[in-house]
Amino acid sequence: MEYFGPNGDMYLATKKLKRIAIVLKPQESPAEFEIHFKRPDADEIMIKTEKDAELPHNAAIFHSAKTLVESVRVNDNxxxxxxxxxxxxxxxxxxxxxxxxxxxxxxxxxxxxxxxxxxxxxxxxxxxxxxxxxxxxxxxxxxxxxxxxxxxxxxxxxxxxxxxxxxxxxxxxxxxxxxxxxxxxxxxxxxxxxxxxxxxxxxxxxxxxxxxxxxxxxxxxxxxxxxxxxxxxxxxxxxxxxxxxxxxxxxxxxxxxxxxxxxx
Incomplete structure (x- = not known):
């Protein structure tokens, strides 16, 4: 799995399907981004807004908190x-x-x-x-x-x-x-x-x-x-x-x- 994004920012790329996921900057429209960023080895570019990109962060918080809760053992002996x-x-x-x-x-x-x-x-x-x-x-x-x-x-x-x-x-x-x-x-x-x-x-x-x-x-x-x-x-x-x-x-x-x- 490779990581790419605008101006060198890294995000997510799936080489098997030749689809690249990137994060769209607030000042750019999808059309503007496609003009400035193209990958010859990708058949399709998936454009995500910054709001869409919040999922991994929230998921990380959720799983970290869940793991922590399940690991706590206090007064249980x-x-x-x-x-x-x-x-x-x-x-x-x-x-x-x-x-x-x-x-x-x-x-x-x-x-x-x-x-x-x-x-x-x-x-x-x-x-x-x-x-x-x-x-x-x-x-x-x-x-x-x-x-x-x-x-x-x-x-x-x-x-x-x-x-x-x-x-x-x-x-x-x-x-x-x-x-x-x-x-x-x-x-x-x-x-x-x-x-x-x-x-x-x-x-x-x-x-x-x-x-x-x-x-x-x-x-x-x-x-x-x-x-x-x-x-x-x-x-x-x-x-x-x-x-x-x-x-x-x-x-x-x-x-x-x-x-x-x-x-x-």
């Missing part, structure tokens, strides 16, 4: 979603119990001299809460290991290489609060992506790749697609940050690392 929910719930429970211990200790310090019986009871409650917290922390490590394992299924060697290659690099401090905040950001951004994806799907349902007279609609379609791409880029950055935090846990928490190895 039930197992991972359940693990994150379990992890969040356990963290909340641990935080609640730790706050209860602090409040109880503060109360004991104020009343120890005047309520010895009450002090003993409160100290027993603190012991029970401490046992519960330690148990929940072990369960949290187990869930965290399962979450990380979910990301690295079938990629054990790649993970080992990552941990080994960065062994000399000082690991930044990581915390469960930091990871929870990261998952919260990911959820919010995922929800925003889902909204844009839905809008883009709806916009696509109102047009087709063959439409040539709805420029405003295609401009809006292109705008939505660009917005979705931008949000997906941000989501990718957040996901990489989350993965870095998880790798940090593997370096700093031998228990989590051991459980992960068993899962992989």
């Amino acid at each position: 039930p197992k991972k979603k359940r693990l994150v929910e379990d992890y969040t719930h356990i963290n909340d429970q641990i935080s609640t119990n730790e706050t209860a211990i602090q409040d109880t200790l503060a109360y004991v310090n104020l009343t120890a001299d005047i309520d010895k019986a009450g002090t003993t009871e409160h100290l027993n409650q603190i012991k029970e809460l401490t046992v519960s917290i330690n148990k929940e922390k072990r369960r949290r490590d187990s869930v965290l290991a399962a979450m990380i394992a979910h990301d690295w299924v079938g990629k054990r060697e790649e993970l080992d290489d990552l941990l080994q290659s960065d062994i000399q690099i000082q690991t930044p401090s990581t915390s469960h609060e930091q990871l929870m905040a990261m998952y919260d950001k990911l959820k919010q951004k995922g929800d925003q992506v889902a909204v844009l994806q839905s809008k883009l799907q709806n916009q696509l349902s109102w047009v087709s790749a063959e439409d040539t007279s709805r420029d405003d609609t295609f401009q809006e379609l292109e705008k939505l697609a660009d917005q979705l791409k931008d949000e997906l880029d941000v989501l990718s950055v957040l996901e990489n940050q989350r993965q870095s935090v998880c790798v940090g846990f593997l370096r700093s928490n031998k228990g989590v690392h051991k459980m992960l190895v068993e899962l992989l």
Whole structure:
């Protein structure tokens, strides 16, 4: 397939049928163009106006947007979603119990001299809460290991290489609060992506790749697609940050690392 057009501009030529498609400039009439542009190897010249030439551009926008929409996968993994929910719930429970211990200790310090019986009871409650917290922390490590394992299924060697290659690099401090905040950001951004994806799907349902007279609609379609791409880029950055935090846990928490190895 060759490309030709007025004044050297390239468009479309089909050699098999010896027909040449060109774009007619606004200032030229078909007769004027045929005088100034002739091809000896073409039996027929097909003249298209600039309006006719919009089809490939609109079609490109349509297919690009359609491919983008179909490629987006956000919040569609039930197992991972359940693990994150379990992890969040356990963290909340641990935080609640730790706050209860602090409040109880503060109360004991104020009343120890005047309520010895009450002090003993409160100290027993603190012991029970401490046992519960330690148990929940072990369960949290187990869930965290399962979450990380979910990301690295079938990629054990790649993970080992990552941990080994960065062994000399000082690991930044990581915390469960930091990871929870990261998952919260990911959820919010995922929800925003889902909204844009839905809008883009709806916009696509109102047009087709063959439409040539709805420029405003295609401009809006292109705008939505660009917005979705931008949000997906941000989501990718957040996901990489989350993965870095998880790798940090593997370096700093031998228990989590051991459980992960068993899962992989």
